[in-house]
Amino acid sequence: xxxxxxxxxxxxxxxxxxxxxxxxxxxxxxxxxxxxxxxxxxxxxxxxxxxxxxxxxxxxxxxxxxxxxxxxxxxxxxxxxxxxxxxxxxxxxxxxxxxxxxxxxxxxxxxxxxxxxxxxxxxxxxxxxxxxxxxxxxxxxxxxxxxxxxxxxxxxxxxxxxxxxxxxxxxxxxxxxxxxxxxxxx
Amino acid sequence: xxxxxxxxxxxxxxxxxxxxxxxxxxxxxxxxxxxxxxxxxxxxxxxxxxxxxxxxxxxxxxxxxxxxxxxxxxxxxxxxxxxxxxxxxxxxxxxxxxxxxxxxxxxxxxxxxxxxxxxxxxxxxxxxxxxxxxxxxxxxxxx
Numbered sequence: 001x002x003x004x005x006x007x008x009x010x011x012x013x014x015x016x017x018x019x020x021x022x023x024x025x026x027x028x029x030x031x032x033x034x035x036x037x038x039x040x041x042x043x044x045x046x047x048x049x050x051x052x053x054x055x056x057x058x059x060x061x062x063x064x065x066x067x068x069x070x071x072x073x074x075x076x077x078x079x080x081x082x083x084x085x086x087x088x089x090x091x092x093x094x095x096x097x098x099x100x101x102x103x104x105x106x107x108x109x110x111x112x113x114x115x116x117x118x119x120x121x122x123x124x125x126x127x128x129x130x131x132x133x134x135x136x137x138x139x140x141x142x143x144x145x146x147x148x149x150x151x152x153x154x155x156x157x158x159x160x161x162x163x164x165x166x167x168x169x170x171x172x173x174x175x176x177x178x179x180x181x182x183x184x185x186x
Numbered sequence: 187x188x189x190x191x192x193x194x195x196x197x198x199x200x201x202x203x204x205x206x207x208x209x210x211x212x213x214x215x216x217x218x219x220x221x222x223x224x225x226x227x228x229x230x231x232x233x234x235x236x237x238x239x240x241x242x243x244x245x246x247x248x249x250x251x252x253x254x255x256x257x258x259x260x261x262x263x264x265x266x267x268x269x270x271x272x273x274x275x276x277x278x279x280x281x282x283x284x285x286x287x288x289x290x291x292x293x294x295x296x297x298x299x300x301x302x303x304x305x306x307x308x309x310x311x312x313x314x315x316x317x318x319x320x321x322x323x324x325x326x327x328x329x
Contacts, residue, residue, distance in 0.1 A: 026297065
């Protein structure tokens, strides 16, 4: 049986089960609020959100690869394109674009057109250092780590802080070759 | 012309008061809003005998005073919106439209996870939307 062709983000998004966007937004808002109440330090909350995103990402990557049938990516550029066009569309329903490639092809920016996590949200003055959508950077980092790419994901622009768009910078640190747990000569 | 809008919580605590003229004393406007709350309570506790009204949210003209008219709107959660205007001829439909848009802006402001219910509304987006709605109310009733 020939392998199935990779499906577009729109096609997959239309076929998976969906949840009400407001429920999703309000749930995420409640999580962030509770973290702020429990941890009280904005930096701690940023770290926790990243960690939560990492835990989601390492599990999400299997679902993504299973549903989307993408073939092995040749280089990091293709990986970033797949994340932006298929991944974000499939899981958040938003389109993203990839820009700002550096000379080596190891660092790029993913720009989100809109972001369902932040509907209705306004950061109060006490939380100005908060990266509200930090869970997304954790998700990308976790997912890529499961396919042997160590990356660093940071927020460049954040509309909640007054910028005009959401921009994530994804930097490939190194590719870890797959290691077999058993030595060949044993 | 709209002089003042106010949002009052279910325990009659003020959540948002914004006046749109510099001429009048803010204190006097707050006093008018405060007095109108009594009228709202009266309307709520003694419903008119014409049977249960379907749209119990819009309370209509609460009372005309000096050169102001005060309109009220009650949400299901007992949050009250008060509108003070100096217009002499104001169409009912315009006021209902105003309150509908105001309610939508209020709902979005309250959905902010950082907003504490019962505390004052500090959202700048809400303030901007309210001024837009107020400005367009003036235009539509003048046309």
